[in-house]
Amino acid sequence: MDSPGPFDAENQFLGSVLWSDLPGARALMAGMRPGDFARPMAAHVAHLAMQVMAEGQPPGPALLFDQAVRTGQARGEHRATWLSRELADLYGNAAGAVHGPRFKAAVLEHAYRRAAVRYARRLLQAADHADPAGIAARLDERGEVDALAARYRAAAGPDALDPPDIVRPAGRQPATTRREAA
Structure with a gap:
């Protein structure tokens, strides 16, 4: 490194x-x-x-x-x-x-990004090797990412750029077709 x-x-x-x-x-x-x-x-x-x-x-x-x-x-x-x-x-x-x-917010932003990468890697591994239930379980394992996002927002204050959601919970995914939206 x-x-x-x-x-x-x-x-x-x-x-x-x-x-x-x-x-x-x-x-x-x-x-x-x-x-x-x-x-x-x-x-x-x-x-x-x-x-x-x-x-x-x-x-x-x-x-x-x-x-x-x-x-x-x-x-x-x-x-x-x-x-x-x-x-x-x-x-x-x-x-x-x-x-x-200012630097505290930057440290927490970088920590948030590293946590998001770890989360994405776990999802990718599950997508490649796990059954659908295993994938669903990995989707719910976002506590570390959510906690870091909250600490980043608290440190960065009102001028912070909101860290984007990594994966929305299934109930809040936007519909991709008209049939799903209906």
């Missing part, structure tokens, strides 16, 4: 969190999950931030690094060096805490 640039949404969002005081960081991280991030290191940093904030501390780079060392999440020189560089890059390249909400 290609390494993202320093100004991609995930890096900028996490940098915004690192620049925030505790109330600001809590507001930014509200509703976020480590699984919302595409890069494992970004997910790890988000998890560390959540742990530090749960202890009532602002998620500054030094506190996240200390948390990782204290809890054994940065064992060994290589991991500790990798994490310290990641935190320094996130902090140093961030546009600032004020832009956090």
Whole structure:
């Protein structure tokens, strides 16, 4: 996987969190999950931030690094060096805490798109190999996609582009022929 640039949404969002005081960081991280991030290191940093904030501390780079060392999440020189560089890059390249909400919406939009791709792949696999009941069951397994769409809309606010429906429930599919419409 290609390494993202320093100004991609995930890096900028996490940098915004690192620049925030505790109330600001809590507001930014509200509703976020480590699984919302595409890069494992970004997910790890988000998890560390959540742990530090749960202890009532602002998620500054030094506190996240200390948390990782204290809890054994940065064992060994290589991991500790990798994490310290990641935190320094996130902090140093961030546009600032004020832009956090914008980047949060972008992170959630990308997470929504990845969830939609996973959902589509499961549907495709079911269409190729499952009986009709199996396909119908897969159509109903859209909880992750719907939850991410709702979190994206909440983060993006009233100016957000609504994520499109992936598949409408069977009762709401538009009729394709006059006979079906009647």
